Amino acid sequence: MNKIFLVIQREFMSRVKKKSFLLATILVPLLFPAIIGGMVYLAIQNEKNKELEVIHVLDESSLLKFEDTESYDYQLVEGPLDSAKARFSKSDDFALIYVPKIEVDNPEGIKFYAHTSPGVNLVDGFENKIEAQLRDVKLTRSGLTEEQLEELKTYVQIESFNLSETGDEKKSDSGVTFGIGYVMGFLIYIFLFAYGAQVMQGVIEEKNSKIVEVIVSTVRPFHMMIGKVVGVASVGIVQFLIWMVLMSVISFAGMAAFGLSMDPAETAQMMQAADEASSVQSNAKVQEMMSLINDIPITKIVLLFIFFFLGGYLLYGALFAAVGSAVDTPADAQQFMMPIMMPIIVGLMGLFMFVFPDPHGTISFWLSIIPFTSPIVMMGRIGFGVPAWEIALSMVLLVGGFIFTLWLAGRIYRIGILMHGTKVNYKVLAKWLMQKN
Amino acid sequence: MSLLKVENITKTYSAHQALTNISMEIPPQTIFGLLGPNGAGKTTLIRIINQIIEADQGEILFDGQPLSINHIRNIGYLPEERGLYKKMKVGEQLVYLGQLRGLSLKESSKRGKAWCEKLDIIDWWGKKVEDLSKGMAQKIQFIATVMHEPKLIILDEPFSGFDPINANLIKDEILELREKGATIIFSTHRMESVEQLCDHVAMINKSEKILDGSKAEIKEQFRDGTYYVEYKEGEIKAGTGFEILNTEEIGRGLKKSLIQYSPEGNPNELLKALIGQVEIHSFVERIPSMNDIFISLVKGNPELVEA
Numbered sequence: 001m002n003k004i005f006l007v008i009q010r011e012f013m014s015r016v017k018k019k020s021f022l023l024a025t026i027l028v029p030l031l032f033p034a035i036i037g038g039m040v041y042l043a044i045q046n047e048k049n050k051e052l053e054v055i056h057v058l059d060e061s062s063l064l065k066f067e068d069t070e071s072y073d074y075q076l077v078e079g080p081l082d083s084a085k086a087r088f089s090k091s092d093d094f095a096l097i098y099v100p101k102i103e104v105d106n107p108e109g110i111k112f113y114a115h116t117s118p119g120v121n122l123v124d125g126f127e128n129k130i131e132a133q134l135r136d137v138k139l140t141r142s143g144l145t146e147e148q149l150e151e152l153k154t155y156v157q158i159e160s161f162n163l164s165e166t167g168d169e170k171k172s173d174s175g176v177t178f179g180i181g182y183v184m185g186f187l188i189y190i191f192l193f194a195y196g197a198q199v200m201q202g203v204i205e206e207k208n209s210k211i212v213e214v215i216v217s218t219v220r221p222f223h224m225m226i227g228k229v230v231g232v233a234s235v236g237i238v239q240f241l242i243w244m245v246l247m248s249v250i251s252f253a254g255m256a257a258f259g260l261s262m263d264p265a266e267t268a269q270m271m272q273a274a275d276e277a278s279s280v281q282s283n284a285k286v287q288e289m290m291s292l293i294n295d296i297p298i299t300k301i302v303l304l305f306i307f308f309f310l311g312g313y314l315l316y317g318a319l320f321a322a323v324g325s326a327v328d329t330p331a332d333a334q335q336f337m338m339p340i341m342m343p344i345i346v347g348l349m350g351l352f353m354f355v356f357p358d359p360h361g362t363i364s365f366w367l368s369i370i371p372f373t374s375p376i377v378m379m380g381r382i383g384f385g386v387p388a389w390e391i392a393l394s395m396v397l398l399v400g401g402f403i404f405t406l407w408l409a410g411r412i413y414r415i416g417i418l419m420h421g422t423k424v425n426y427k428v429l430a431k432w433l434m435q436k437n
Numbered sequence: 438m439s440l441l442k443v444e445n446i447t448k449t450y451s452a453h454q455a456l457t458n459i460s461m462e463i464p465p466q467t468i469f470g471l472l473g474p475n476g477a478g479k480t481t482l483i484r485i486i487n488q489i490i491e492a493d494q495g496e497i498l499f500d501g502q503p504l505s506i507n508h509i510r511n512i513g514y515l516p517e518e519r520g521l522y523k524k525m526k527v528g529e530q531l532v533y534l535g536q537l538r539g540l541s542l543k544e545s546s547k548r549g550k551a552w553c554e555k556l557d558i559i560d561w562w563g564k565k566v567e568d569l570s571k572g573m574a575q576k577i578q579f580i581a582t583v584m585h586e587p588k589l590i591i592l593d594e595p596f597s598g599f600d601p602i603n604a605n606l607i608k609d610e611i612l613e614l615r616e617k618g619a620t621i622i623f624s625t626h627r628m629e630s631v632e633q634l635c636d637h638v639a640m641i642n643k644s645e646k647i648l649d650g651s652k653a654e655i656k657e658q659f660r661d662g663t664y665y666v667e668y669k670e671g672e673i674k675a676g677t678g679f680e681i682l683n684t685e686e687i688g689r690g691l692k693k694s695l696i697q698y699s700p701e702g703n704p705n706e707l708l709k710a711l712i713g714q715v716e717i718h719s720f721v722e723r724i725p726s727m728n729d730i731f732i733s734l735v736k737g738n739p740e741l742v743e744a
Contacts, residue, residue, distance in 0.1 A: 006533065210519055214578075436493075
């Protein structure tokens with residue numbers, strides 16, 4: 001035990017003392033908000049600087065009204081179409097919309113010309129606009145007045161709540177839970193790859209520097225492997241915790257700068273005040289967002305994150321260590337990486353394909369229970385509220401999973417690290433697995 | 438009593454027989470040469486003694502007790518395939534390796550430094566291994582092998598990578614360690630160092646032990662009754678009980694002949710016969726070198742190969 005601790009200590013210290021660790025640990029929490037902030041800033045600037053786009057409209061039907069908006073300036077032009085097209089193509093203007101003499105019931109032949117291919121959303125937008133106007137025309141035709149038309153328009157916004165067994169209701173927001181799921185799942189994905197690769201690289205380096213034989217004459221290969229895997233894991237945990245602390249400090253500072261409070265009671269008060277004065281509705285929206293974020297059980301999520309990160313990492317780290325032990329160079333490792341990477345990637349794809357559209361569906365459930373995909377998928381689901389028994393089952397299976405892979409990897413590792421220049425394939429690995437010590 | 442007793446060790450890798458029923462006793466405070474061609478099974482035996490792998494059958498006694506992890510503290514191992522963590526500092530590395538052998542942090546640091554002073558590399562204590570020359574790195578590895586004062590030191594090709602000056606330095610250290618009570622298993626292909634250092638020799642070939650004993654005994658056993666004679670003028674003719682194997686001119690009017698006589702015969706009788714024929718300048722029995730013995734045994738040739 002004492003010696004495993006020595007190995008862990010060495011693995012930990014040798015990594016933490018590297019300049020790259022220091023850089024990554026300090027820069028990532030600074031860079032992420034900076035990148036996000038930068039993108040938001042650019043988007044806003046982009047929006048602000050957007051020039052009014054001029055759209056030529058040739059409306060032969062005289063059925064439609066085009067009202068100028070913030071971004072579009074509609075100019076009615078004279079026909080026929082050919083001359084309108086010629087004029088448009090010489091101009092720098094954005095687009096030409098051509099509406100022929102159409103029948104209200106069968107509006108065919110509307111055309112959209114632009115210098116470059118328009119985005120799907122753009123054309124969709126115009127289609128909706130024209131459809132709405134034609135609907136209005138039809139409704140007017142059936143005898144509705146303008147006022148009645150106005151009254152027909154309804155705007156609905158659904159507020160969703162999580163109702164717990166005790167009857168407490170908590171406001172939920174699928175945007176926020178989606179965000180949590182996305183960030184957590186993705187973080188686990190990145191951590192699995194980053195730290196798994198570190199383990200593999202460490203083992204290959206150790207093997208290449210030929211120090212292995214000295215070490216295994218003092219420590220059992222299995223203990224050496226565990227020491228390495230755990231040492232790298234502790235680097236990951238320390239890095240994650242430093243990130244959490246730094247990010248909280250930074251976001252707290254950011255909140256303070258924007259005059260927002262993280263204190264829920266205060267937030268609630270402010271929300272009430274905001275409700276009363278509906279003129280500051282947009283501010284109330286921000287406050288509401290803040291209160292939703294405050295409602296997230298941060299401690300629970302952080303603890304679960306650490307557990308699923310550790311579990312998933314041990315499961316894959318062991319396999320990465322086994323691959324590292326079997327090969328002589330990182331290039332040789334490629335052939336064995338595929339089967340290890342596949343389930344990780346399946347987990348991430350499952351997150352997008354199944355969990356976000358349907359967090360409680362059958363596939364989402366199974367992906368979050370099976371140990372190989374559960375770390376990513378369960379963390380992705382966690383924001384949507386997962387029953388305790390599912391989390392417990394997933395955790396137990398994950399522990400079983402990494403015990404199994406550690407055992408499996410240990411069998412390969414003990415032989416692999418002492419082998420040099422052997423051509424290794426799956427058959428050889430299987431042989432090592434069965435070989436007695 | 439022997440420090441290490443190897444009893445009927447057998448080890449098989451799937452289709453390959455690595456060791457067949459090997460037994461040997463390694464007396465305390467000796468330098469024990471473990472010889473054999475490549476692939477004979479030496480490394481397997483050394484790994485079994487280091488508890489890196491397990492034997493299929495047989496037992497090893499260390500100081501009379503079955504070998505166990507408690508003995509790791511008392512063994513130092515310098516493998517043939519050896520290296521260091523390149524990114525680690527020399528000092529940290531020695532302290533770490535000492536701790537793995539059971540020294541405390543403090544003790545490990547103290548002894549590491551003392552050894553570095555002794556081998557004149559203390560200036561490199563705070564430097565990274567990757568900045569060291571190969572010879573210096575070898576010194577560090579040697580220090581890591583012996584710094585915990587093990588009772589048994591296993592050295593596999595310890596001189597490879599050393600220049601002659603450093604090789605001599607290490608040789609002196611090895612002899613000093615023996616004087617201080619350590620037992621050394623010394624595996625090498627360099628027969629001249631076996632000649633110089635070893636008290637005892639065992640040889641493994643094709644997984645089996647084919648030779649075991651003190652160097653003096655072995656040499657006695659491989660005496661074949663040949664003598665070198667240097668003489669002036671004349672010519673030696675074969676006589677009773679001896680014949681001339683070859684003759685060469687060695688300058689200054691001298692000739693040198695290799696004479697085959699019987700190992701049991703009295704050299705005085707041979708000398709008498711020769712004095713009658715020529716003027717003898719030197720007369721010496723040809724003692725087989727370890728190199729001769731090695732080659733003849735491995736090739737399975739009962740007769741000694743010509744030197």
